[in-house]
Amino acid sequence: MLDVNLLGTGGMVPLPGRYLTALMVRYRGTAVLIDCGEGTQTAIRAAGLGFKQIGVLCLTHFHADHTAGIPGLLLSIGNSGRTEPLTVIGPKCVEQVVQCLCVIASQLPFDVNFIELGDGGGERVLTIGSLTISAHPVEHRIPTYAYRLELARQGRFDTDKALALGVPVTCWKRLQEGEAVESGGRTIHPADVLGAPRRAVKLCYATDLRPAASLAAFAAGADLFICEGIYGDPELLDKAALHRHCHFAEAARMAKEAGAAELWLTHFSPSMLDPMEYLRTAADIFPNVRIGQNAATLRFTD
Amino acid sequence: MLDVNLLGTGGMVPLPGRYLTALMVRYRGTAVLIDCGEGTQTAIRAAGLGFKQIGVLCLTHFHADHTAGIPGLLLSIGNSGRTEPLTVIGPKCVEQVVQCLCVIASQLPFDVNFIELGDGGGERVLTIGSLTISAHPVEHRIPTYAYRLELARQGRFDTDKALALGVPVTCWKRLQEGEAVESGGRTIHPADVLGAPRRAVKLCYATDLRPAASLAAFAAGADLFICEGIYGDPELLDKAALHRHCHFAEAARMAKEAGAAELWLTHFSPSMLDPMEYLRTAADIFPNVRIGQNAATLRFTD
Numbered sequence: 344m345l346d347v348n349l350l351g352t353g354g355m356v357p358l359p360g361r362y363l364t365a366l367m368v369r370y371r372g373t374a375v376l377i378d379c380g381e382g383t384q385t386a387i388r389a390a391g392l393g394f395k396q397i398g399v400l401c402l403t404h405f406h407a408d409h410t411a412g413i414p415g416l417l418l419s420i421g422n423s424g425r426t427e428p429l430t431v432i433g434p435k436c437v438e439q440v441v442q443c444l445c446v447i448a449s450q451l452p453f454d455v456n457f458i459e460l461g462d463g464g465g466e467r468v469l470t471i472g473s474l475t476i477s478a479h480p481v482e483h484r485i486p487t488y489a490y491r492l493e494l495a496r497q498g499r500f501d502t503d504k505a506l507a508l509g510v511p512v513t514c515w516k517r518l519q520e521g522e523a524v525e526s527g528g529r530t531i532h533p534a535d536v537l538g539a540p541r542r543a544v545k546l547c548y549a550t551d552l553r554p555a556a557s558l559a560a561f562a563a564g565a566d567l568f569i570c571e572g573i574y575g576d577p578e579l580l581d582k583a584a585l586h587r588h589c590h591f592a593e594a595a596r597m598a599k600e601a602g603a604a605e606l607w608l609t610h611f612s613p614s615m616l617d618p619m620e621y622l623r624t625a626a627d628i629f630p631n632v633r634i635g636q637n638a639a640t641l642r643f644t645d
Numbered sequence: 646m647l648d649v650n651l652l653g654t655g656g657m658v659p660l661p662g663r664y665l666t667a668l669m670v671r672y673r674g675t676a677v678l679i680d681c682g683e684g685t686q687t688a689i690r691a692a693g694l695g696f697k698q699i700g701v702l703c704l705t706h707f708h709a710d711h712t713a714g715i716p717g718l719l720l721s722i723g724n725s726g727r728t729e730p731l732t733v734i735g736p737k738c739v740e741q742v743v744q745c746l747c748v749i750a751s752q753l754p755f756d757v758n759f760i761e762l763g764d765g766g767g768e769r770v771l772t773i774g775s776l777t778i779s780a781h782p783v784e785h786r787i788p789t790y791a792y793r794l795e796l797a798r799q800g801r802f803d804t805d806k807a808l809a810l811g812v813p814v815t816c817w818k819r820l821q822e823g824e825a826v827e828s829g830g831r832t833i834h835p836a837d838v839l840g841a842p843r844r845a846v847k848l849c850y851a852t853d854l855r856p857a858a859s860l861a862a863f864a865a866g867a868d869l870f871i872c873e874g875i876y877g878d879p880e881l882l883d884k885a886a887l888h889r890h891c892h893f894a895e896a897a898r899m900a901k902e903a904g905a906a907e908l909w910l911t912h913f914s915p916s917m918l919d920p921m922e923y924l925r926t927a928a929d930i931f932p933n934v935r936i937g938q939n940a941a942t943l944r945f946t947d
Contacts, residue, residue: 356686356724357684357686357687357717358687359687359690359691381683381684381686381713381716382684384658384659384683385659385660385683385684388661407749407750408717411713411714411717412683412713414709414713415658415709415710419658440748440749443745443746444749446707446741446742446745447712447713447742448709
């Protein structure tokens with residue numbers, strides 16, 4: 344099970360009732376957090392999620408609404424009892440920025456490793472089991488990246504085949520996990536009992552950016568595209584462009600171009616009190632769109 | 646009018662529904678903020694207060710639950726349109742710590758001045774009009790200070806005296822503000838129309854500390870003593886001492902020793918879900934005690 348949780352939907356400043364935009368993706372005991380603004384640790388608690396599993400923190404960029412929660416997050420991960428290393432991925436100088444912020448969060452009980460992103464488009468950054476994290480540069484006021492998470496999925500276990508081959512039920516789990524087993528004097532390979540590999544689950548998270556064809560290509564075929572929608576009011580298209588942000592309509596056009604299955608809008612301007620008011624701006628272009636909500640979840644079977 | 650607003654009551658970590666402990670005191674267009682943990686800017690918004698007036702930030706110490714909100718706060722003050730300088734007061738190295746945190750909050754539209762506290766007890770740190778801020782070192786795991794705010798109050802304006810002296814009503818405001826005026830060929834001094842100076846309003850804010858007689862002396866005669874109460878359960882007295890924190894009973898004893906008029910408890914452990922459950926632990930020692938609440942306010946006339 345891959346479990347996706349949008350922790351908040353705010354941009355620029357945390358508001359009462361609207362946490363800053365961040366995403367937690369959990370898969371088989373490891374959680375990947377993307378962005379960590381002021382209050383993200385509170386959003387994690389509000390969503391009923393834990394800290395100990397957080398093994399990877401991806402930063403889109405270094406603006407405070409995406410990073411100011413890092414010291415508190417690391418301390419809370421430490422207090423959760425985690426001792427395994429944490430990997431932080433981000434733009435150039437990620438290590439220096441995080442170390443600076445940690446002037447108030449020293450003596451953590453785990454190591455922090457850093458991966459500094461390069462300029463390449465769509466580069467594969469980290470693989471954790473069947474989960475692959477890739478990053479892609481987008482245009483904003485400072486260096487910024489979108490992230491893509493892909494979960495490779497093997498074929499479904501075919502119980503009829505397994506029974507026909509006489510494989511004992513006690514061996515099924517090992518075969519499902521990719522291990523060959525000995526049964527009745529012969530070797531049974533996973534391919535003997537698994538169907539054809541299924542399409543990977545693909546998520547793309549992109550915020551604080553100008554729309555771009557290369558980003559739509561990066562998000563191509565996404566099951567879920569989580570994208571900034573700073574404003575929904577059609578009259579504010581120019582303002583979004585001026586500040587190098589992405590409007591509801593622009594996010595919807597990218598989702599359409601990417602052939603995404605579903606679009607969630609997030610990173611709302613504090614001036615937009617009720618984003619739902621502008622849903623149609625996006626839905627007219629890309630119907631399967633949702634206005635992001637605190638703790639909105641989606642689950643995919645693996 | 647001196648307006649006191651307890652922004653939150655949490656210790657260690659921000660919780661949904663419980664902001665971290667911080668205090669805002671407003672007087673004649675200037676706001677003094679004491680401590681700024683993760684989410685304090687959200688608490689300021691939730692309390693309906695503004696950012697532009699914030700002219701002084703006092704830090705008790707550098708633990709993250711008292712400082713992690715600084716970058717976001719400074720950005721929000723900047724966005725409010727403030728261009729006047731801000732003064733930050735704190736323990737040794739306050740400038741270096743704040744500058745480090747500001748790796749994600751550069752290009753502020755106002756200057757930040759720093760006042761580094763010394764080792765002296767009860768030292769007067771800053772005077773803003775009739776308001777004086779003093780600091781006093783307390784015992785915690787790292788260098789920590791309590792703060793005292795005192796508002797000097799002149800005597801009340803005696804309208805009978807002013808009328809008897811034939812002072813025109815148009816001159817009253819200037820006399821109230823301490824200015825001598827000419828009236829009917831003679832000089833009228835403020836002392837001619839004002840009663841005896843009134844006792845100063847005194848507030849003391851102390852959190853993250855072990856109780857001490859010197860702190861009770863620093864808070865002596867306080868109209869309001871806001872003090873840490875990390876635990877209320879009588880069985881956790883030793884635990885409070887072990888972690889260099891202050892228990893409800895210890896805060897109450899200091900309030901009694903100080904002869905304070907009122908005590909507010911704050912900086913509750915996240916493990917204490919309902920501090921009200923333990924009110925009696927403090928009230929048996931010092932009856933005029935309240936369990937702090939988000940946005941609890943008190944006003945004093947000047």
